[in-house]
Amino acid sequence: MMHHINHLLRWLLICAGLGVLASGCAVGQTDTVPPTSTPAAATPSAITPSPADAADTPAVVTPSPAGAAVPALLVIDIEQRALIEQRTGQAPQRLAEVAEGGPILDGTTVADVVVVLHEQGLQRIRLADGHARFWSFDQTARSGALMHAADATVIYEAKIDDPQAEFGAGTTIGQYRAGDDTLNAILTLARNVRVLHLSADQQSLFLLPVGQDPAFSTLLIVASGNGQIRQERAIEGELFAAISPDGRFLATTARRAASAGAPEGWALLLYDLSAPTAEPRVITLPQAPSHAWGLTWSPDGRALYFLLRPGDLYDDPATSLGVWRLDAASGAVEQVTASAPAEAILRTDGQWLVMQHMGENRATVVNLATGATEDVELPEQAIIVGWR
DSSP: OHHHHHHHHHHHHHHHHHOOOTTOOOOOBSSOOOOOSSOEEOOOOOOEEOGGGTTOOOOOOOOOOTTOSSOOEEEEETTTTEEEEEOTTSOOEEEEEOOOSSSEEEEEEETTEEEEEESSEEEEEETTTOOEEEEEOSBOOSEEEEEEETTTEEEEEEEEEOTTSGGGEEEEEEEEETTTTEEEEEEEESSOEEEEEEOTTSOEEEEEEOOSSSEEEEEEEEETTTOOEEEEEEEEEESOEEEOTTSOEEEEEEEEESSTTSOEEEEEEEEETTSTTOOOEEEEOSSSSEEEEEEEEOTTSSEEEEEEEESOTTOOOSSOOOEEEEETTTOOEEESOSOOOSSEEEEEOSSEEEEEETTSSEEEEEETTTOOEEEEEOOSSEEEEEEO
């Protein structure tokens, strides 16, 4: 078990430094309600922008070349604390400065705005003119992640020190709205949870309670206004969990037998959340023994992308068996790329798939219609936040 925990901690550190993961990371917050032993609503946060916000000088943004076959990657250069645009074979174009707010935990792009999560606050950078705004938080985030939600909204979650909480970690949850450029607190919980989804009406949060064991067994659906538990669903999974953007499907990695009497192996479990008590569909993985690594959904919720890796979930393979795609409607699994790194962060907009290679200063951009790939060089420490 200790080997399993060490492997989980290693992956969570990677996630905290380099972006998304279905198993989650987190962010900080201001004026939260003091954590209690049960979910509690947070009062509206008095998060305030830094004094330098009003006097911020817009940076000069160089437009992307018209008609480019491969999109330009939007990248945070962590060492230089800069937002850059990176194309293959070209020098990086510096778009804006990234504020000094402690270690950078995560970043993403929504509605032509880049959102950067820091240990000490949250920054937004407008791509149109480079204008930046920074909100400081009153509690330091030990780890952090950002998640897209409906209506150009980004959800943040934060792991904060809480001596009264189990394992000494509480979670704060809030949202940034690009439409009115506001940052608001939602909840503070005296427990460690991952935020997997926010309902389309923004009334329900889907939370995954986690502890020191990488296995999990419960999905909580709570009211975003007061933290009251609306539904508690029994699920099965280990390490990875991801809910489709439309909120219908939950995918997890778990050990299951393909049929009665067959030996157990790693599989994908697909839960239909529109059916209250439905058993999961067991998706047998190809090229057994193998396992899925790093789950990410397409924006329309029709396809789940993942790395297929040989052996056990807790092995450290030197290579992978490529990127694969699960069709949520049919349950069919097909190969997307013949090769891929053993560890990578996957992002997709349904037309392009971007793999950020772990341990390497590069990313691979895949045209999902043609299968064509192109490598893009990255800074030594980088977070891919989007593309255009």
